[in-house]
Amino acid sequence: MASDLSVILPRVLIVSRRSVRKNKFVDFVGEYHLDLIVSYGAVPVIVPRVTGVHTLLDSFEPIHGVLLCEGEDIDPSLYEAETSGLSQEELEEIRRLHASDTAIDKEKDSIELGLAKLCLERNIPYLGICRGSQILNVACGGSLYQDIEKELFKKCPENQRVKHIDYDNYDGHRHRIKVVENTPLHHWFNDSLEGGKMEIWVNSYHHQGVKRLAQRFVPMAFASDSLIEGFYDPDAYNPQEGKFIMGLQFHPERMRQQDSDEFDYPGCPSAYKEFVKAVIAYQKKLNSSISVQKPIKLNQEMENERKIILRSFSLAKNIYTTGRGMHPSKESELDAGAEFLVSNTALSVQQENRLKQMGATVRNAGSYIERLKLNEERERIARNVMGKMTVEQLSDLMSFYHMMGQICSEVLERKVNGIVNDVDS
Template sequence: MLLDSFEPIHGVLLCEGEDIDPSLYEAEVSGLSQEELEEIRRLHASDTAIDKEKDSIELRLAKLCLERNIPYLGICRGSQVLNVACGGSLYLDVEKELSKNCSVGQKVEHIDYDNYDGHRHVVKVVENTPLHHWFKDSLEEEKMDIWVNSYHHQGVKRLAERFVPMAFAPDGLIEGFYDPDAYNPEEGKFIMGLQFHPERMRKPDSEEFDYPGCPSAYQEFVKAVIAYQKKLNSSISVPKALKLDQEMEKKRKKIVRSFSLAKNIYTTGRGTHLVNESELEIGADFLQSNTALSLQQEKRLKQMGATVRNGGSYIERLKMNEEREKAAKNVMGKMSVEQLSDLMSFYHMMEQICSEVLERKLNGIVHEELGS
């Protein structure tokens, strides 16, 4: 799978993009006419160009985070992906679906192409949520309002059950949500979606944020990613080095010395008269006992019921059989077609006879066992 190449994943930050394919969240009846749908496609041409491959990858990524409790921060489309991944749904078009039921004072413009980065609308922050904690110093008493940027024409319609809203627009649209059971940055837990972009909420012609709390979402997300990574690393058991008993350690050292002596003889060109031959024999014996057999030999050894480790005696028999096979081929090569045909018929007949006799013997053994 594509995502396997990115393992291990310690956190996912998913941002903006096109509309999610409505078929992926079983779009509820919107009540929009065909003319309205065509108008939506015309007004938001770049957003309504569905990318099914991207949808598939991002939804799988979100579900992976939910399965493993990997920190996830969804911004704009990323928040919609998170909601859909958990069984929620979206408005096909917020203005046309939600505005129908709103009074004039409640209507909200969620996207302004003429004032793209400068456009803001108010949201009401829900008390005792992470968003409230981040922006509490900027909230006026009893108002709980902040102004956020807005770049979307779709949004959360039915919030998935596991999530809790953190902010609402005046028209009732959920502008932020999180999973309270999966939120503790210090412990590596962070599952959240924001419809707005805090990183872009800056004062005109300045790098200064609109509110001191704007960077907090990213700071807490990074904190969770680091904690999750540490937790993941600590859970991976490092295998301990193999410890040999004293006897095995002595053998190992002798073998290593034997190879070292052999290497010196080879590289320096000196004779073996300066070396104790018994020390060289240790390495030679080790090599002989651990030399791999050819695939053909190994296959035949296994067929004969032998193991590779104890196959020394069988190798001699294999060599003998190979010589016999070679001799037989030489003899058959000189035989005529008629002679070879007769020989094949003979062995076929012998095979049938052996099979019948073997079957009778086996049946006899079974009857004897049943009789006893």
Template sequence: MALNNDLSVILPRVLIVSRRSVRKNKFVDFVGEYHLDLIVSYGAVPVIVPRVNGVHMLLDSFEPIHGVLLCEGEDIDPSLYEAESSGLSPEELEEIRRLHESDTAIDKEKDSIELRLAKLCLERNIPYLGICRGSQVLNVACGGTLYQDIGKELSRKLPENQRVVHMDYDNYDGHRHLVKVVENTPLQCWFKDSLEDGKMEILVNSYHHQGVKRLAQRFVPMAFAPDGLIEGFYDPDAYNPEEGKFIMGLQFHPERMRHPDTDEFDYPGCPSAYQEFVKAVIAYQKKLNSSTSVPKPLKLNQEMENKRRIIVRSFSLAKNLYTAGGEMATIKESELQAGAEFLESNTALSVQQENRLKQMGATVRNGGNYMQKLKLNEERERLARNVMGKMSVEQLSDLICGGIADISYPFWGVNRPSYCGKSGFELKCEDDVPRIEMGENTLRILGLNHQQQILKAAREDYWDDYCPSKLINTTIDFDHFDYGPSLRKLTLFYGCPSTSLNAFPTNCSIDGVMMDVSYSVTSGVGDFRPGVCHGSVIVPISEIAAENLEANPLTMNDALKGGFDLKWHVDNDQCKNCIDSDEIPGSAEQYLES
């Protein structure tokens, strides 16, 4: 049977990086079979990326990539996630290496391959599922950090009854510990039939001595261990399996949560992560295929095919003539004529020459127009100043909102119609306060820097205090914005024990229930009691605000009002075209005419 090369019939491909082991004194690459079984059973094809030197430079050869599953492996190179802040002594590090010998041998090639794949998924919104090490790779790829050793950095700081065993070599596959599932997350949806009323807890396996320390800003936790360690997280802005969106990390291994000596899962929801992941992979492939047209071979009619053959023969004879040193014993001059005519009729300037001539011609043609446009712009500016000088205070206030007057592309609203901006950048002005909607969040605009494309914003629901009517995590529109530099994550915890650290003296009423409030400016580890907390909210704040807050809890309102930077990314060609056009939408003249 002939193979069909049409990309539309290729089954969705999931890349999985192998792990290196030694067998019979030779290196062997392998991937756990449970992963492969589940990927195949749900309708995708696992493509194993071998962990060999140089593969990280050859990932383009594995295209098309419809999904990436990263799982299992040694510790990630600590230099990749600010490990110097761990505070571990050389003696402690040596003790960790002895205790976890099989995991602490750093594999830099595997790190390079997997980090490149993770970043590729984040850049192109390719579905990504990270299991155990794969979740840690995802967090590090986005700027998060890890505990080099949970026991040394986390457990020993906690009371005995709050410590969790995350690695039990004596009961390797049978060991389980509780995790608290966060409400309104995919994990809750998958395990909802197994969660007891009011507890939101399941037992998970555990094969790791490292874990997420500071969760990257874009992610939201889905589960916590009793010691506060994050056991699962996802990007809510990149989660919609039906639309091909799936970015998630799980610290535990749901594929291995099975009853002893059987393939029966501990919970019906155990395979759901793989099922939803493959669903996203299939949808992503369909979306990719719909936007990618595969060129079909050009078919010539008989006349054109005959001409093509004559030209090809002519060039072949010319080549033979050249290699023979000019001997034309068996070659007729007429046989070379077809090739000569083809060259004469099809020879063209090089691309560089053609572009250069076009540029020169454009410069000559547009030189006069450019000078005229400069004069026209000067005249427009003079007229605009005259018009604005005659405007009333009320009219001028309509052009400025909250002291922000430089509202220009890609933003619209306030004083600009929609065609002067871009979808996703609408600003609204109410009570002289500019705001922008992102998901469930309303952000108050504190400033715009068009040169650096930075928008400074603050959560509207946290403007007056830290007691919102509804607990909602911060989400942004990653299609148009990214978080700015030098930000820290402020996590506010509601309804935690009164013994929590960093607690406020003032309680909040949430959903009609009075509860205490505590906070952390890292990942919530230490003062968080996930088993009994009512909920938590993540709000980004500046580095300076975080430092002030750590020193003085009374600066909380200042930290929240100080806001955080968002960097927008748009193609400015539309803006340039608007400026270069003969009309200026939203100008003062149009305002007065309306």
């Protein structure tokens, strides 16, 4: 039974972070993330930060959820960095103060932006923690502060400024945030909001953050300096129905008491719990749509044409089975079926005989039979020619037509999908 769990349980993709250890690259994912994903009933699938992986994301299908978490700063060229107004001296100081974060990893950016956009296109559940929330905002057209202290503090009164990273008290550092009413974050931490103040204390490990929130999102919490600490898409949030698109700037999975695994608040693991609930629901919905494929919808004109052809075949069958003719005024109704057969010659002789038994070739079948015979003659000539060819020539010919068949299949599939999409719309 245990060996089947990887097939049964939904899959959550998590991209690793690259670091250097003993002069070698090492990829890792924080264990707290993995623990929570597994404990709530999903399987974490780690996507390694390896060159070229961003072109291989289809290989990780099926994807039932994506969790993106820690990592370096996002490449500023991917958002409106030119509007930051930071001088070259300030940028150099930022790199010196936050050396571990300012080394841009373009491969990780490509992988994670690709996954974020995939989730947005397919409505795959997405949870972004810290950098993952910033990736989500950038993927939707939002922007970031390149450095909160250098940019945001200029707009903020000194008594409202917040320390968002403390290297001397890394895991122990906390700052206050105000939770927005009637948001998922409010519901998760409701029992911990003392005196109706709508405030909790969260950890903080970042020097960048959301500057302009993408239009589709709604804030869930703010720091006292006005920095957005959490946001979500209300139109894509319903865990029971497999909908979950959210970003949190803080790390609820690491909000634990010193030297203990006990959470600061009972609501800390709720983001992961609800995320996995959505992942499970999404998997069920995906499996249902695969197992029971919806029929292609026809527009009214095509549906009328189908009914005319169907009636033509039905009349022809009645003529064949009863042996009686039909009134001359109704003979024109047989034309649609006859024209359909004449225009579709990719049938074998056996299929043609079966159609005759059904009475489908009663009218105008002569031209159809002639075309079948012509195809048989062409086949005979082709066999004679190929019989005189060498093994090498036949092998080359077969390879050529195999390649052409693949190309034809791909082009045909695109055209058919285009027709179906036009019909659906």
